[in-house]
Amino acid sequence: MNSLQFHSLSEDDTQRLGLALGRSASPGTVVALYGEMGSGKTRFVRAVVEGLDGSPTDVSSPTFVLLQQYSARLPVHHADAYRLTSETEFLDLGPEEWLTGPGVVLIEWADRISNCLPDDRVDVSITSTGETSRRFAFTAAGPMSRRLLEHLHDT
Numbered sequence: 001m002n003s004l005q006f007h008s009l010s011e012d013d014t015q016r017l018g019l020a021l022g023r024s025a026s027p028g029t030v031v032a033l034y035g036e037m038g039s040g041k042t043r044f045v046r047a048v049v050e051g052l053d054g055s056p057t058d059v060s061s062p063t064f065v066l067l068q069q070y071s072a073r074l075p076v077h078h079a080d081a082y083r084l085t086s087e088t089e090f091l092d093l094g095p096e097e098w099l100t101g102p103g104v105v106l107i108e109w110a111d112r113i114s115n116c117l118p119d120d121r122v123d124v125s126i127t128s129t130g131e132t133s134r135r136f137a138f139t140a141a142g143p144m145s146r147r148l149l150e151h152l153h154d155t
């Protein structure tokens with residue numbers, strides 16, 4: 001399965017979706033998040049972390065912290081590329097270590113560092129369609145990401 005769409009009508013819908021993705025995630029899962037400010041990237045990450053049996057309250061909008069790590073069923077690395085001025089600055093965060101490690105990686109504003117992303121990843125584009133409604137478009141490029149979307153589809 002290469003793509004999947006989901007229409008969230010409320011924060012609770014987004015919560016359920018994120019929980020399901022967190023439960024389906026496996027070592028090496030990389031999720032690249034796209035969407036305008038306030039579209040719900042961080043809100044979604046919080047639910048994913050909860051789905052991984054981590055503590056959702058640890059997840060804050062990493063506006064001033066470029067990278068946060070949480071312990072959960074798998075180690076979680078949460079990056080926000082919004083304030084980065086170059087891909088070099090991203091590479092200074094040592095991403096090759098966690099992008100190829102056994103944890104789960106979630107990156108907000110991934111379009112800013114697109115050349116640094118692995119091929120096998122799940123792209124998640126969030127679009128606001130109303131005050132509390134969001135369209136989630138999931139795209140998988142490689143075999144691991146496709147399996148994740150299949151699992152997500154079946155749950």
Ligand SMILES: Nc1ncnc2c1ncn2[C@@H]1O[C@H](COP(=O)(O)OP(=O)(O)OP(=O)(O)O)[C@@H](O)[C@H]1O
Pocket residue numbers: 008009010011012013014035036037038039040041042043044061108131132133134
């Ligand atoms: N269906 C929904 N799904 C997700 N968030 C929603 C939904 N409806 C309303 N919201 C609200 O939208 C906001 C999303 O904020 P959030 O910090 O997650 O955005 P963001 O995409 O991470 O923004 P930024 O680019 O600034 O990091 C929250 O205030 C949340 O309560």
Ligand SMILES: [Mg+2]
Pocket residue numbers: 041042043061062108
């Ligand atoms: Mg955010």
